[in-house]
Amino acid sequence: MTDRDQAAAEPAGPVGAPSDRVRVRRKPDRGHYDREVIDAILDAGLVAHVGYVVDGQPYVIPTFHWRDGDRVYWHGSTASRMIRTIESGAPICLTVSLVDSIILARSGFNSSADYRSVVVVGVARAVTGDEKVRALERFVDALAPGRSAEVRPMTEKELKQTAVVALSLDEASAKVRDAGFGDDPDDAAWPVWAGTIPVRLAFGEPVPAPDLPAGIEVPENVRALTDR
Amino acid sequence: MTDRDQAAAEPAGPVGAPSDRVRVRRKPDRGHYDREVIDAILDAGLVAHVGYVVDGQPYVIPTFHWRDGDRVYWHGSTASRMIRTIESGAPICLTVSLVDSIILARSGFNSSADYRSVVVVGVARAVTGDEKVRALERFVDALAPGRSAEVRPMTEKELKQTAVVALSLDEASAKVRDAGFGDDPDDAAWPVWAGTIPVRLAFGEPVPAPDLPAGIEVPENVRALTDR
Numbered sequence: 001m002t003d004r005d006q007a008a009a010e011p012a013g014p015v016g017a018p019s020d021r022v023r024v025r026r027k028p029d030r031g032h033y034d035r036e037v038i039d040a041i042l043d044a045g046l047v048a049h050v051g052y053v054v055d056g057q058p059y060v061i062p063t064f065h066w067r068d069g070d071r072v073y074w075h076g077s078t079a080s081r082m083i084r085t086i087e088s089g090a091p092i093c094l095t096v097s098l099v100d101s102i103i104l105a106r107s108g109f110n111s112s113a114d115y116r117s118v119v120v121v122g123v124a125r126a127v128t129g130d131e132k133v134r135a136l137e138r139f140v141d142a143l144a145p146g147r148s149a150e151v152r153p154m155t156e157k158e159l160k161q162t163a164v165v166a167l168s169l170d171e172a173s174a175k176v177r178d179a180g181f182g183d184d185p186d187d188a189a190w191p192v193w194a195g196t197i198p199v200r201l202a203f204g205e206p207v208p209a210p211d212l213p214a215g216i217e218v219p220e221n222v223r224a225l226t227d228r
Numbered sequence: 229m230t231d232r233d234q235a236a237a238e239p240a241g242p243v244g245a246p247s248d249r250v251r252v253r254r255k256p257d258r259g260h261y262d263r264e265v266i267d268a269i270l271d272a273g274l275v276a277h278v279g280y281v282v283d284g285q286p287y288v289i290p291t292f293h294w295r296d297g298d299r300v301y302w303h304g305s306t307a308s309r310m311i312r313t314i315e316s317g318a319p320i321c322l323t324v325s326l327v328d329s330i331i332l333a334r335s336g337f338n339s340s341a342d343y344r345s346v347v348v349v350g351v352a353r354a355v356t357g358d359e360k361v362r363a364l365e366r367f368v369d370a371l372a373p374g375r376s377a378e379v380r381p382m383t384e385k386e387l388k389q390t391a392v393v394a395l396s397l398d399e400a401s402a403k404v405r406d407a408g409f410g411d412d413p414d415d416a417a418w419p420v421w422a423g424t425i426p427v428r429l430a431f432g433e434p435v436p437a438p439d440l441p442a443g444i445e446v447p448e449n450v451r452a453l454t455d456r
Contacts, residue, residue: 021285026308046427049277049323051286057249058279058286062325062345080254095277097290102431104450107379108368109386117290140336150420151335158337181437192378193444194437197453199274203330204426209409211416212423219421222332226425 021121022173032174041118041174042067043142045096046201048074052085052092065094066142071166072120073127073135078163086165087126094120094167102197105183106190114180114196120172127164135164144221249349250401260402269346269402270295271370273324274429276302280313280320293322294370299394300348301355301363311391315354322348322395330425333411334418342408342424348400355392363392372449 017033018024024031032038042048048065051058061082065074072094076083086092097117105111127135136159137148154162181196203226206218245261246252252259260266276293279286289310293302300322304311314320325345333339355363364387365376409424431454434446 026305047325047327049279049288049290049325051277051279051288051321053281053284053286056281057319057349058281058321059349060277060279060288060321060323060347062277062323062343064341077254091285093279093286093288095288095290097275097277099275099429102371102453104372104375105379105437107382107386108364108376109382109390111368111371111379113292115290119288121285121287136336140339143330143339144332147332147420148336151333151339152415152418152420154335154337158335162337181435183437183439185439187380188439189441190380191441191444192375192380193434193447193450194440195446195450196435196437197450198432198435200430200432201327202428202430204428206421207409207424207426209333209411209422209424211411211413212421213417213419216419216421218423222421222425225330 018173019171022119022171024173024175027175030175030177032176035169037174037176038118038169038172039067041098041116042072042096044116045098045118048072048094048096050074050082050086050092050094052082052090054085064139065096066139068135068138070169072169073139073164073166075136075139075162075164078161080163083163083165086124087163089123091121092124092167098201099199100178101180101199103181104194104197106187106192106194107184110183110187112177112182114177116174116176118172118174120167120169122167122171124165124167127166132159132164135166136162144219144225146221246401247399250347250399252401252403255403258403258405260404263397265402265404266346266397266400267295269326269344270300270324272344273326273346276300276322276324278302278310278314278320278322280310280318282313292367293324294367296363296366298397300397301367301392301394303364303367303390303392306389306391308391311393314352314393315391317351319349320352320395326429327427328406329408329427331409332422332425334415334420334422335412338411338415340405340410342405344402344404346400346402348395348397350395350399352393352395355394360387360392363394364390372447372453374449
């Protein structure tokens with residue numbers, strides 16, 4: 001999980017080939033550039049980490065994200081400097097990562113992890129007007145499908161306070177390790193437990209709001225989040 | 229979770245005050261600068277996201293991390309460009325984030341999340357010699373306390389292939405929302421389920437290696453990871 005290399009040196013490659021900025025260099029066999037793999041990881045991840053640069057210093061900020069077609073979106077306060085930096089056209093990097101297991105081999109060196117990650121680079125743009133309303137509805141639905149039609153609609157004031165940005169998936173790559181347990185056969189007799197520990201993001205039993213009127217049960221679309 | 233602002237503009241403040249680069253600007257009441265809070269979040273997080281810049285382009289790479297005293301560490305292949313960029317003295321940002329719950333209010337706008345995050349900025353340094361061996365042992369022990377004394381010791385060749393870097397916690401801040409459910413009282417009667425969904429990183433039942441000799445049970449230190 002530590003060895004993903006994506007350094008910008010050359011311009012993007014021809015259409016259909018990964019750009020040099022997102023090409024997986026370390027362990028290239030773990031690199032994937034097809035949108036099916038990339039989209040599935042973006043959709044499975046709850047939180048993205050967005051990197052941007054101010055005066056040469058990178059900052060990495062966690063944010064909820066969601067995908068709609070060929071773009072990944074996130075939102076923030078219009079007063080947020082992260083949002084304002086991004087809206088100014090600064091180059092950014094959005095990364096989503098999921099750990100699927102920890103692999104404890106008989107040596108530290110051969111210990112590893114199964115994981116899935118996506119890196120997207122580019123320049124994001126501010127989303128406005130009807131697209132912004134639709135994007136925010138999509139965010140609500142990404143957590144609980146159909147919920148955007150059930151909640152109290154956004155007010156003009158709320159819309160003004162909320163910024164939404166979109167980043168194209170044109171320059172994106174995935175890196176996946178799904179090889180499971182592996183170890184040096186010479187170490188097999190070393191007298192220590194070895195194996196795999198599954199890891200996942202777990203959603204617990206929903207807790208009703210203290211002021212929830214009686215008779216409103218946990219709906220299917222919220223339950224689906226718990227089961228995912 | 230979207231509104232953390234940490235932009236570099238002014239030099240670091242006086243000793244004891246947060247530097248301007250890590251001061252929490254949006255929702256400053258969520259900002260924490262005491263090491264107890266920062267350390268607990270770093271220790272609870274499994275994966276960090278490290279940001280660095282190449283030719284003006286930020287990259288954000290997930291990596292396992294661990295803490296030892298006043299530093300956070302991570303490792304990688306000596307062939308990794310991420311590691312080589314960091315070792316060259318480039319400014320970096322390391323971020324760890326944990327989502328504790330998703331809060332579904334009766335509006336999208338008031339929906340939120342409880343979360344804990346830490347941002348560390350600075351220049352990392354390569355760890356060498358005895359400190360490197362100790363750091364890698366500490367990494368193994370961070371996953372399963374005491375395991376570094378149980379596994380097959382590192383070889384010289386493995387040590388040469390592995391790079392370890394350390395980043396001081398001198399410039400670090402935490403941002404925490406732990407307010408639980410909140411909503412606009414005017415929306416309380418809106419006819420939709422509202423409440424909180426707990427979220428956590430869950431470790432499953434350990435799966436023994438296919439070639440594990442009979443009679444080696446899951447030890448306490450691995451079991452502890454599962455229960456954490």
